[in-house]
Amino acid sequence: MSTAVHAVYSPTPADGYITETSALQATTENLIKSHVPPAGESQVELHKRCHFEFLVRNLRQGFPERYTSQDASQPWLIYWTLHGFSILGAGLDDLTKKRTIDTLLALQHPDGGFAGGPGQAAHLLPTYASICAFAIVGRPGSGGGWEAIDRKKIYDFFMSLKQPDGSFLVSHHGEVDVRGIYCLLAVATLLNILTPELLSGVPDFLATCQTYEGGFGNASFPGWAFEADDPESQKDPAASFDPTAPRPPLGEAHGGYTFCATASWVILQSYIDLYYARPGEMPSASLPRRPQINTRGLLRWCVQMQGLPIELGGFRGRTNKLVDGCYSWWTGGCVVLVETLLGVTTHHEPPTEENAGEEDGHKAWDDVDDSLFNRRALQEYILCAGQHPAGGLRDKPPKPADAYHTLYCAAGLSAAQHRVIPSEPRRKAVISAWDADQARAHDNTGFVTTSDVDREKLDALRRETCAHVLSWSEEEGTALYVGGAANRVNATHPLLNLTVTHSDSMMAYFYGQTLPARIPARSRT
């Protein structure tokens, strides 16, 4: 039974006081409401074939001229398409993989990092997209592409963008933006190029990007706290730091930035534990005060972004803006990350046979489902409003489909279908099989530790970060497929947005580890 049972499809109350925002909201609600699912869930079908064909058309025939606007995002087009395939459950033939690898390598900049197109400047965002695409199509060994990724140069490129306030420019002469930080951290984690000098100040910077609403904006202003506000100048970054000066966030709380900041914060937990004072501990020169974010405020903001029943439970990206399919991932997909930070994610015993049934088992199922957002409604939004009849997925009706929305709607659907959370047994298994010497030998940064203590800390940083990221697994018995199992899509990693298979393989290779097999579902204790 859909939310129709609970919902009166009431419009957002306008209190008899119409403004541009409420008028646009009302029009949109009428539009979305007309896509309410007909009685009987089974009629709501994910047209996988159509969406495959939409993606395949782009891959085989190429992108139409209007995609010129994405000419500086070519690896994104590739990643959105290939990861779209991964989620929808399609494999790629070897020739396609080879052509993709060759294309991606043409985007690698001679000075390090990847660019939006051949001959363009290296940039953090296309670097993430390229590395993720490599995770999907590449493999170890000659011709597999992974060997040809110049990790040392990527590291140097990252360090060349580092700012005094802990942030990074996205490219030379580029802007500071939390999306860039997320992309950098995801890549550094996948490629085993994490170091304390790379991560220094990043948590502090991220914390300054949280707004009073609880979500995150795109950056913060460093100029009062750090003398060097101007990346165009060559001022000494260590010149002066005033910890009491305000570092206000720039830009309101926004779904995309909130996902990037939150995922970054989760990835950085191991770094924070090792390089900052413990909560309650006296900070010192070597262990500074731990930066904090308002986790409860963040949770509140994220769940407030889910639309009303009349909006079919889609997510919006900002307060008082319209719902959009892509926020299914950015905002909807962020909720599980926040749950993790709050410590409310634990793998449970799966439901018993008595209560696992579809129809009358809903209540029991709901009791077992710990997700703090409405998974059922989000799936309904994507299935009913997000699918374009001619193939591909979209923002909302009647907009056309595009590669970006196809991926993020699919990923959002995946996040609503599958509850993927950190697994403590999995994490422990990775740690007990951990080969620190191999991990250290595979570090390609050229970063040198100057003491045994520092070396051990860096070993721990690598091990703990890697083990945490690799520990995310689907919680058994918690899958929910609106419209039935035929609508099932593959699970995706909530931090990286790659399948667990792809992220496991890439990280095993770059950390020099042989990962223990993932314990098959039934025998988990």
Next chain:
Amino acid sequence: MSELFADDPEWADVVPIRQYENVNPIAPIFYSEEYKDATDYFRGIIKTGEMSPRVLKLTEKIIRMNPAHYTAWQHRYKTLIAIKADLEEELRLMDVIATQFMKTYQVWHHRRLLLTAINSVDVAVLELDFLRDVLKLDTKNYHTWSYRQWILAHFNNETRLWARERAYAEQLLDADVRNNSAWHHRFFVVFSSGVRLGDEDREQVLRRELSYAKEKIALAPNNLSVWNYLRGVLEFTDTPFETLTSFVEPYTASRRLASGEEVLDLDNPLPSEKAELPCVAALEFMADIYEKRAGDAIAKAVEIWRSLADERDVMRKKYWEYRIRDALQKA
């Protein structure tokens, strides 16, 4: 008549470079002839490192066809600096592009680089005026607002830049009280960026902001922006939510008091006649008050969360139930 660089004798000395050599790229884009031509020549001058007036023409052409081409922007900026171009003239040239392509990052970042290089408060004043015009077209443009906030912080001039900002935010909120970008801007100006000239009495500022928020809530209570603002102000100033109990209570009732029953209280404006009550945000606020009070009040919080979960805000059922669990666990 061809507009291609390939046919232009002025560009005969440049060797155009195709995008992909010896690679059959996956998922190619079907560029127009003009775009392919311009970017082939762009790759050509990148290779030679040319920074000259004609490069400005080339990059402008590319930017107009693809305003997201960050490398073209980057090289344009470097060229402007290298040839010591008139940066204010560049700003004016960019005005039309900014208006046309206002949803693109690079357009705004370029202006920011120019403002930084010009380093003039006079120009910053003009820029803020320009941004007002842009925001008229798209009142919530993210990059524009973020850039506006950066200008204010970077130049940090109280009398010439900060002074009119709160009024500007108010003007926008008069036009649309649901404009979250304007609320965020108000918070930025009044609280997150230090103390404004004239705002040194923080108690007075707090009273003023609370009064403003309450007035806007009374006007249209089902507006998450203003409740988030109110909560933000209270949290920032460490003011307990409890202090607003009398104000919030009428918003949690199912109906307004009939006229004649109400007592005019300037500190606690009542919901407007057409307000649709109870409003969810007010119920949430009340529950937060009860939770903070703790002890016996927890049961009252739970009652509200239960009603939200089951009836008033069912979409967030799981969240409200989490709040119940969490409060009971701590009790």
